[in-house]
Amino acid sequence: MATTWIKRTFHGGIHPAENKHLSSLAEVRVAALPKQVVLPLSSGNGPALKPLVEVGDRVKTGQLIASCSKGFSANLHASISGQVIALEERPLVHPSGLNVASIVITSDGQDTPYQHPAYPLWQEATDEQLLEMIQQAGLVGLGGAGFPTSVKINGAYQQGIKTLIINAAECEPYITADDLLIQTQAKALLDGIAILQRLLKPQAILLGIEDNKPEALAALETALSEHPLKAALEIGVLPTRYPSGGEKQLIQLLTGQEVPSGKIPLDLGVLCHNVGTIYALNAAVTLGQPLIQRLVTVTGQAVSQPGNYWVRLGTPIQDLLDEAGIKETSSKKAQRLIVGGPMMGFTLDSSDYSITKSVNCLLLPTEKELPLPGVEQPCIRCGQCELACPAQLLPQQLYFYSANQAYEQAADQQLFDCIECGACAWVCPSEIPLVQYYRHAKAELRQMQAEAIKAEQAKQRFEARNARLEQEKLDREAKRLARAEAAARMAAAKKAAAEKEATETEASQQTSQQTSQATASKAQATQAPKAVANNTALLKQLKTAKAAASVAVRKAEKTLSNLEVNPDATPEQMNKQREMIDKAKEQLAKAEAKLAEANSLQETTQ
Numbered sequence: 272m273a274t275t276w277i278k279r280t281f282h283g284g285i286h287p288a289e290n291k292h293l294s295s296l297a298e299v300r301v302a303a304l305p306k307q308v309v310l311p312l313s314s315g316n317g318p319a320l321k322p323l324v325e326v327g328d329r330v331k332t333g334q335l336i337a338s339c340s341k342g343f344s345a346n347l348h349a350s351i352s353g354q355v356i357a358l359e360e361r362p363l364v365h366p367s368g369l370n371v372a373s374i375v376i377t378s379d380g381q382d383t384p385y386q387h388p389a390y391p392l393w394q395e396a397t398d399e400q401l402l403e404m405i406q407q408a409g410l411v412g413l414g415g416a417g418f419p420t421s422v423k424i425n426g427a428y429q430q431g432i433k434t435l436i437i438n439a440a441e442c443e444p445y446i447t448a449d450d451l452l453i454q455t456q457a458k459a460l461l462d463g464i465a466i467l468q469r470l471l472k473p474q475a476i477l478l479g480i481e482d483n484k485p486e487a488l489a490a491l492e493t494a495l496s497e498h499p500l501k502a503a504l505e506i507g508v509l510p511t512r513y514p515s516g517g518e519k520q521l522i523q524l525l526t527g528q529e530v531p532s533g534k535i536p537l538d539l540g541v542l543c544h545n546v547g548t549i550y551a552l553n554a555a556v557t558l559g560q561p562l563i564q565r566l567v568t569v570t571g572q573a574v575s576q577p578g579n580y581w582v583r584l585g586t587p588i589q590d591l592l593d594e595a596g597i598k599e600t601s602s603k604k605a606q607r608l609i610v611g612g613p614m615m616g617f618t619l620d621s622s623d624y625s626i627t628k629s630v631n632c633l634l635l636p637t638e639k640e641l642p643l644p645g646v647e648q649p650c651i652r653c654g655q656c657e658l659a660c661p662a663q664l665l666p667q668q669l670y671f672y673s674a675n676q677a678y679e680q681a682a683d684q685q686l687f688d689c690i691e692c693g694a695c696a697w698v699c700p701s702e703i704p705l706v707q708y709y710r711h712a713k714a715e716l717r718q719m720q721a722e723a724i725k726a727e728q729a730k731q732r733f734e735a736r737n738a739r740l741e742q743e744k745l746d747r748e749a750k751r752l753a754r755a756e757a758a759a760r761m762a763a764a765k766k767a768a769a770e771k772e773a774t775e776t777e778a779s780q781q782t783s784q785q786t787s788q789a790t791a792s793k794a795q796a797t798q799a800p801k802a803v804a805n806n807t808a809l810l811k812q813l814k815t816a817k818a819a820a821s822v823a824v825r826k827a828e829k830t831l832s833n834l835e836v837n838p839d840a841t842p843e844q845m846n847k848q849r850e851m852i853d854k855a856k857e858q859l860a861k862a863e864a865k866l867a868e869a870n871s872l873q874e875t876t877q
Contacts (some may be wrong), residue, residue, distance in 0.1 A: 273505045273506070273515075274488075274492065274505075274508060274555070275505060275506065275508065275585040276507075276582050277479075277507045277508060277509050277510070277524050277525065279523065279525075279527060280510075280512075280524070281515075281520045281524060281661055282402070282660070282661060282663045283522075283658060283659045283660045283662075283663070283694060283711035284513055284514065284515070284659065284661050284697060285488055285513050285659050285694045285697055286511070286512060286761075287444050287446075287511065287513055287613070287614065287697060288444060289444050289446050289483065289511070290445050290570075290640075291445065291446070291450070291483070292409065292749065293445065293570045293571070293572070293577045294446075294447045294451075294568050294569070294570040294578050294579060295447040295450055295451065296759055297496040297576070297577065298578070299452075299566065299577070299578070299579050300580050300581070301580070301581045302331055302383060302580040302581060302582045302583070302586065302590075302594055303380060303590075303594060304351060304378060304380070304583065305351065305378050305585070305587065305590055306348075306377065306378050306587040306590075307375065307376065307587070308350050308351055308354075308375070308376050308378075308583060308584065308585025308586060308587075308625065309361050309373050309374075309375050309585050310336070310337075310347055310350065310373060310374045310375075310376070310585040311361065311371045311372070311373045311627060312337050312347065312372045312374065312419050312585060312624070312626070312844065313363065313364050313372065314344065314363075314365075314411070314627065314629065314773070316682075317342070319339075319344075319371070319372060319768055320337035320339045320344055320346075320347055321337060321338060321339065322336065322337045322340060322372075322374060322807040323335060323336055323337055323752045324336045324337075324355050324357060324374065324413055325355065325358070326356065326357060326358055326549075327351075327354065327355065328354070328355045329353070329354050329379075329537060330349040330353065330354070330355060330376060330385075331349065331352045331383045331384060331385035331386065331655035331764075332349060332351055332352045332382050332383060332385060332563065333348050333349065333547065333560065333561050333563055333756050334346060334348060334349045334357075334383050334385040335347075335348055335375055335407075335409075335561075336349050336797070337820075339376065343419055343422060344419060345411050345419040345420070345421065345562075346407060346408070346409035346410055346775050347374075347408060348385075348409055348561040348563050349385070349563070350376075350563040350564065350583040350584045350585050350586075351376060351378045351382060351583060352378070352379055352381050352382055352383040352384075353376050353377045353378040353379040353503055353584075353624060354376065354379070354675055354813050355374060355375070355376055355379055356375050356376065356377075357373075357374075358372065358521065359372070359373065359375065360372055360373065360374075360375055361373040361375070361625070362572065362618070362624055363626045363627070364588075364610055364625070364626075364630055366617045366628075366710065367614050368620065370497070370620075372858065376585070381607035384485075387440055389559075389563075390556075390559065392408075392707060393466055393469070393492060393556045393557060394469070396498045398470060398687055399546070399573045399580070401426065401466065401469075401470050401561055402421070402425060402470070404555055404556050404559075405421050405424055405530060405552060405555060405556070406421040406425075407408070407555075407561070407619050408552075408555030408556075408560075408561040408670060409561050409562045409627065410514075410548060410551050410552055410555060410562050411548070411562070412439060412520055412544070412545055413545050413547030413548045413550050413551060413565055413629075413631065414449075414516075414545035414547065414548070414627055414631070415611060415615065415626065415631050416629070417627075417629035418798035420544070420548055420551075420552065420600060421478065422468075423544070424539055424542075424544065425451070427537060428470065428471060428536060429544040430471075430540075431540070432471055432473050432540050432541060432542045433473060433475065433532060433541070434474065434475045434476075434477060434526060434540060434541045435464075435467055435468070435471060435473040435475070435477070435539035435541075435544075436476075436477050436478075436479065436521060436522060436525060436526075436536075436541060436542065436543045436544075437452060437460075437464060437476070437477070437478040437479070437540050437543075437544060437545075437546060437549060437662055438479060438518070438521055438543055438545045438546065439479060439480040439484075439487065439491075439546045440479050440480060440481050440509055440516030440521060440844055441481065441484070441513050441516055441714045442481060442511070442513045442514050442515045442517075442710035443513070443514075443516070443611070443612035443613075443615060443632075444513070444608065444612050445568065445570050445571070445612050445613060445616065446568050446570075446611075446631060446634060447543070447568050447570075447579060448547065448565075448579050448631050448632065449451070449487075449546045449547060450484045450486075450487050450645070451487075451579045451714065451771060452546060452547060452550055452566055452568065452579075453480075453484070453490055453546060454486050454493060454498055454639060455486045455856050457487075457490040457491050457493070457495075458494045458498070458552055459550055459553050459554070460491075460494075460550050460553070461491075461494055461495060461500050461504070462548055462553045463549035463550055463551075463552045463553030463556075464478075464500060464504065465498075465499065466552060466553060466556050466557075467544070467549070467552070468500070468503060469563060469598075471542065472846070473811070475505065476500070476503050476504045476505065476563065477504075477505050477506075477507055477525045477526070478491070478506045478507065479507045479515075479516075479521050479524060479525050480506065480507070480508060480509065480511050480675050481508075481509050481510070481511045481516075482508050482509065482510060482511055483511045488508065490800050492506070495753065502846045504752060504761060505525070507525045508517075509521075509595060512616065513692070513698045514661055514692040514722070515692070517661060517690050517691070517692060518536060518538070518543050518690075519532075519661075519662070520535075521543065522536055522539070522541055524542065526541070527555065528541070529742065531848070532688050533687075533688075534686050538734050539683070539706060544849040547563075547631070549564065552564070559798065562584070562628060563583060563584055564581055564582060564583050564584060565582060565626075565628065565630075565631070565643055566579050566580070566581055566631075567579065567580050567582045567585065567591070567626060567630060567631060567632065567633065568583075568631065568632040568633070569595040569632075569633045569635075569732065570632065570633075570634055570635075570751075571634045571635035571636045571637070571639050571640065571641075572637045572640045573598050573606075573635040574592075574596065574597065574598070574599075574635050575595065575596025575597065575598055576596050576633050577595065577681045578593050578595070580594070580595070582626050582704070583626075584625075584626055584627065584628060585625050585627075586625060586626045587622075587623075587624075587625050587626075588608075588622045588623075588624050588625065588626060588633065589622040589623070591610075591626065591633065591669040592633065592635070592680075593624060597635065603780060606637060606638045606641075606643065606770045607634070607635075607636070607643075608621075608622060608634075608635055609632075609634040609635075609636070610630055610632070611630075611632055611634070611635075612630065612632055612634065612691060613636070613641055613842055614693040614694070614697065614751070615691060615692060615693055616632070616686075616722065626755065631823065639715040642703050644704060645702045645877050646702070647702055647703050647704065648701035648702060648703070649701060650667055650670065650671075650701055650703060651700065651701060652667060652808060653700060654773070655698040655699065656666070656670075656694075656695035656696075656698060656699055656705065657695075657697055657702065658698075659694040659697070659698045660694060660695055661690070661692060661694060662689055662690055664683075664684065664685055664688060664689060665684060666695040666705055668684050669681050669686055669705075669708075669709060670683055670703060670705055670708055670709075671688065672684065672686075672712070673686075673708040673712035674708055675713065676715075678712050678715050678716050678719065679716075681712050681716075682716055686709060686712060686713060687708050687713065687716075689713075690706070690860070691706050691709060691710060692706075693706050693711055693874075699854055702788045712847030719815070737755065757847075757869065772777075774805055776841045784841045784844055787827055794817075810866065810870065811868050812868040813862060813865050813869050814866060816862040816866075817862040817866050818858065820858040820861075820862045821856060821859055821864075823834055823848075823855040823858065823859075824852065824854075824855040824856055824859055827848065827851045827852040827855050828869075830853055831845065831847055831848045831849060831852060834848055
């Protein structure tokens with residue numbers, strides 16, 4: 272174990288009145304279990320979570336009720352047991368003051384814990400199991416930024432780190448949550464550091480704490496003397512100076528390294544975590560307890576019982592204020608309600624909000640204690656803001672660009688390197704709310720960047736659509752040409768087949784005709800002798816018939832001649848004989864005709 276008093280410094284910084292004694296002298300209290308909690312599904316810094324419960328569902332303490340598969344968001348768990356009575360928009364504790372979707376749960380008064388699946392002891396667990404436990408627990412940075420812890424640790428695990436830094440500086444005036452956490456939970460804090468040492472295997476582990484926390488430092492040294500970390504952890508005691516707890520300023524104080532503009536500590540092989548985050552990590556890994564409560568400082572001269580309270584997430588702020596007590600005398604009446612400290616906090620318009628993971632302090636100052644800012648005056652170019660700026664920026668130039676809506680020029684002046692510590696506004700004699708201008712400019716730039724990204728995405732979608740339509744057109748034309756070519760080939764094939772078929776048919780017909788002719792000729796040749804023989808016999812018959820007819824004609828003519836010389840012959844007999852002669856001649860003519868035809872056929876056959 273080594274405790275080193277740091278002599279390094281950083282540019283700028285201020286020494287506002289600390290006023291930590293108001294809350295640091297009281298013991299840590301546990302706030303009463305709320306009757307109702309309001310758990311927002313968005314932190315204002317990342318995508319909204321997806322609810323896993325519906326109205327009417329009964330839930331137990333620690334049960335997962337909303338999750339996000341990707342992006343910079345952390346799981347959300349029920350902080351009490353009871354019934355979900357609403358999924359509706361409620362105001363979010365955020366500078367924007369916007370309403371966001373929230374889960375409202377009424378308490379059943381039992382605070383029944385949810386039984387999570389058992390994990391092995393962290394000493395025996397694999398790295399993947401440790402990362403899974405951290406992710407499931409819904410941890411975020413409890414120093415005020417609210418960045419998901421699993422995202423930071425996963426990045427460090429994949430990239431590897433050289434130095435692990437534990438931020439116990441708590442430089443913001445009034446806030447003492449980390450101070451009292453160290454005093455009361457030093458061993459649990461060291462156990463959480465040991466888990467990260469096992470997981471990330473850093474070459475060095477440094478803890479930075481301001482010298483205005485002697486009790487916390489003593490508690491750390493006592494716990495460390497009997498802890499396995501005593502040979503690995505080095506405590507750096509920092510001179511009290513705001514904002515020594517800023518991440519980049521703390522790295523510079525402890526290591527002498529400066530994080531370049533536009534870079535993050537991980538680029539230097541450094542990972543920083545707040546002590547509250549480390550304590551919650553230890554509870555998640557060793558006890559299986561997700562993030563359902565946090566230590567909140569309630570302070571200010573208008574508070575009757577200032578101190579630090581363990582508060583369930585989603586607890587109405589008014590409930591916590593009622594428990595701490597508010598002075599209502601004219602000299603002690605609160606003039607405003609500030610979330611966070613006087614430097615980086617923001618004022619709420621009412622107490623109708625609920626405690627979220629990023630709320631580390633409720634400050635109710637009196638008018639005498641923390642006067643309201645005066646009327647904004649023109650900048651006199653005194654340069655005090657530049658001297659106070661720990662990020663070594665030119666606050667007056669950022670102010671002029673931001674006030675005149677020249678946001679891109681402000682970005683060129685490293686606007687996003689501003690940590691919004693408020694040191695510039697604190698020293699400004701013209702009482703210009705510089706940080707508010709910077710926050711507004713950042714929001715506008717982020718909106719412009721988001722719109723530019725959307726425009727570029729829309730352009731890419733438009734171009735992709737046009738390319739797709741053009742490709743579809745080309746594909747259709749190619750298909751049409753292919754169909755036309757196929758049809759042409761088919762038509763040519765059909766024509767060729769038809770021509771072939773016609774040729775084959777013609778050839779077949781010619782062959783058939785030739786065959787028929789040959790057959791006929793053969794038949795004729797076969798039948799010719801028979802025809803000749805038959806015709807010869809017919810000729811004989813016809814000649815005989817002709818001869819008979821000729822004889823009949825001569826007999827009839829001779830009979831008629833005899834009648835003509837016979838005096839007894841009558842005219843009827845003679846007429847009858849003449850008719851017989853005519854018939855005999857007809858028979859003879861027919862016989863002669865048939866004989867002539869037979870003779871002609873005989874000649875043709877031969």
